[in-house]
Structures are given as structure tokens and as C-alpha cells.
Amino acid sequence: MLAQRQMPPTEQDSALARLSGTVLARYAHANRPLLVRVTEQEQAIELPPGAVALLIDILQTMAAGRSVTIIPENAELTTVQAAEILNVSRPFLIKLLENGTIPYHKVGTHRRVRMEDVMNYKEAVDREREAVLDQLVEEAQNLDMGY
Numbered sequence: 001m002l003a004q005r006q007m008p009p010t011e012q013d014s015a016l017a018r019l020s021g022t023v024l025a026r027y028a029h030a031n032r033p034l035l036v037r038v039t040e041q042e043q044a045i046e047l048p049p050g051a052v053a054l055l056i057d058i059l060q061t062m063a064a065g066r067s068v069t070i071i072p073e074n075a076e077l078t079t080v081q082a083a084e085i086l087n088v089s090r091p092f093l094i095k096l097l098e099n100g101t102i103p104y105h106k107v108g109t110h111r112r113v114r115m116e117d118v119m120n121y122k123e124a125v126d127r128e129r130e131a132v133l134d135q136l137v138e139e140a141q142n143l144d145m146g147y
Contacts, residue, residue, distance in 0.1 A: 006058075006068040014065050021059030028052045073119070076112040085118055096121070 009017060028034060034052045035044040047055070054070075061068050071077075077085070082102075083093040097104045097111060102121045104113045140146075 004070045006062070008065060008067045009062045011065075014063050017059045017062035021056055021063055024052070024059065025056050028056060071115050073114075073116045075115040076107075077115055077118065079111050079113065082113040082118050085115075086122055 029049075031049050033049060034047045036047055037044045058068050058070075071085075079090055079093055079097070083090045086093065093102075094111075096102045097113065102113060103117050104111045106112070
């Protein structure tokens, strides 16, 4: 499976996701499996903690009316797919690849990027952005700008 995509939910699906996520979150415990009983089945299904957390995230995203795409960490992406995930232009991504910021390899003449490398880059940029924002807030407070 390269990617599983769920298009934006209907209003009815969003409402159902909101309710389901709220109920599921009450029973989810950190680092513990969750037993779920499906009414059509006699035996309960045991879900690993990571799957429960992911399911709650999916339901929260759907409740907000947004679409969901699940891509495995070991997936190899095209430059178009990687650029979409990072919300940058393809030429900007190519510059990141060519200067070694994000590793890639070629399949024939086409560049391929691992999902894990794309997410590592995204997390690093997010951390850097957060640090700059924290610094700006601190400076604003020091200058008594009302923050």
C-alpha cells in the first residue's frame, strides 16, 4: 500500500467522526491495547495502542471536515507527492534534494524520496519555526508590547 486516501467527509460523516472520536478517546489509555467489540462479531478485537492513537487522530481530522491520507513511513514518493506533503513547489523541493537537505535516489531518471526523510525534514523545519516564534514572543514581552 503506497497511500490510502479518504476524501473530505460529508457533514454527516464529520458529525459521526466527532462523536466516535470522543467516545473512543475516553477508553484509550497510553501504551495499552484496547479491546473493541463489534456487534456482528462474538469475539472482541484487540487494537494496539499506536492504532488507537492513529484512529483517534483520523476521527479528529474528519470531524474538522478535512480529508485524510495515510502513507507508510517506508513509502517512496515522487517529487510531486513529496512537494504536496511539504506544501512547497516542486522546483523548491528539487533544490532541497540537489543541495542534500533531503536525501533521495534515482529510479532510472526519476527522483524518489522516502516518506521518512520528508517527515524528518518537515519536523526539523517545524521545530526551527517554533523556536523563532518563541524568540519573537520573548522579545515582544521584554519590550512590553502587550503579549
